[in-house]
Amino acid sequence: MLHFFVRRVLLGVLVLIGLSVLTFIITRVAPGDPAALWVGPRASVAQIERATVTLGLNRPLPVQYAIYMDDLAHGNLGLSIETHRPVSSEIASYLPASLELVVSGIVIAILLGLPLGVLAAMRPGGVFDAVARLLAVLSVSVPTFWLAFLLQIVFFKDLGLLPLAGRVSNLVIALDPITRITGFMTVDSLLQGNWVAFFSALRHLVLPAVTIAAYPFGLIVRMVRASLLDVIALDHVRLLRALGQKRYTIAFRYALKNALPPTLTVIALTFAYSLTGTFLVESVFNWPGLGNYTAQAVITNNYPAVMGVTIVIGVIYVVLNLVVDLVIAGIDPRVRYV
């Protein structure tokens, strides 16, 4: 078990090193002079040259990389070219908003997708199966912005049930402000017992989270359905049926556990995917998250910010995969001995 764990950690570290090399090279060969950006549009040639030296951009590439890695090891992601502030603290201020969105989205996708996938597989060709397949296709193929607008039109404009955009209402900001603890507004307001703020944050979260949930939901439904169908044909499932075990017990208590490992892998993958793809959702719902920040950084060629975001998401991805591997090892005793 320990052996298994150590191997997975080493593999994760290797992935991160590869990622750092890749992002480093891409940002250095991309067009645009970072030094010129650093000093601004009306700077003189001499100013630009000075900036090139302060930023270390005149050093050989391997040396630049070594410095970059040394900084990275100390949690230093460099200074933003735009604001000249540490990228790490900027990411720290934007990341929680995006994480809150993506975590809620994935949780919604799991809560709806898992049972629906199981019900679909229990009776292929049945009602649940038809509904599941239709929803799965729709949810992965519907354009994000279109879904976002549709939800806004229905739930804000027509029904008036949910707010249009933002993270909390202005009233809350004025009268019951949330002190930042984790950066997750729902969590922070709960921790402070600030119920008014909590419900406001929750109501603001629903539409963007549902928008985010659509794609992973479709993937999870299909994945669960497909792997469960495979499992249901196996002897050990048939034996339980032949011995009179109930269909729901067999599906949810037994077969689902066999079908879970491939599904968990897909969930980890879509988590990272959703985190990098929040930009559209964040702009439609005016959500101050990492997506907006990253898009801005890419447009202005703010390479330390782009690299910082990439590394942070890479770390999240690697950690998540490690967790999934450990959970799978917990599920399947045979994996632990591999």
Add this chain to the structure above:
Amino acid sequence: MALLSMRGVHVVVDTAEGPRTLVRLSELELAEGEMLGLVGETGSGKTLTGLAVTRVFPTPSIRLQGGSIELGGRDLAGLGERELLAVRGREVGVVFQDPNASLNPVFPVGRPLMDLLGLHRSLRGQAAVAEAVRLFQRVELPDAAALLSRYPHELSGGQRQRVMIAMAIAAGPKLLVADEPTTALDVTVQAELLRLLDDLRREAGMSVLFITHNLGVVAHMVERVAIMYAGDVVETGPTRAVLKEPRHPYTRLLLEAVPRQGQGRLKAIAGTAVPRSEIAQGCAFASRCPFAQDRCRAIEPALEGPGVHRAACLRQEEVLHV
């Protein structure tokens, strides 16, 4: 009185060209407390015949098309899925052929057993554990209490087979369908398992349908045998009589194929088993039968003979006296 009586059982598989017959059983009976050996080559339809009782087939495309399956006087063939749920496990227990694939690898072996005890006998918590331990001991598993929390891959093939038997008898069924429970195992383990099944049968007054493709396995332990070919019983009777004086040419050939001491390998029967669906009329065995005549290809022989020893062969008297 017969506990199980199957008549005209017809099992088909749905294909693109319509339903194809896999089993068409003339008759098969099993008395209370009796062990019947169901013997035949691979593909002869033994498994599907056994599974027809619970109607849990290997794939959804296989289904029971017709016939009657009376268990204790009630026709199971007429029951719906919901009513069958109360028959499965409680009145009929089954043991599958492959012990490696028949236990869920991600659950401790005691878990499905205890869940079945909860379902069929309302035993939960400590009571379920105690009964599971008792059942494990009954099937002669060593260190029963500790074994409950072991995973299938930590057990030997023979032990897994015993776990399956424990699950099958958990609710005290009147009938046990044991589908080749010994073929995946080595000879001494086979003998032990067969003895265990015989003990359980005698002790609980349970009937056992013992499926195997090895005549040698059933020769000593089983009172009565039924020989299957192409989805039907071709000969049935007391084991001694069938083995000593076979009335069907197929049984004769099977007997010659049984490995004897010092002889080593199994002698194969010439030709391959013919699927039921390819037989238009006449005797199903005609294409491989050394006794076949023209009339064999025209008339379908029925199961008949003097007394309890019967065969489906037009020339059985001649076969008997060769």
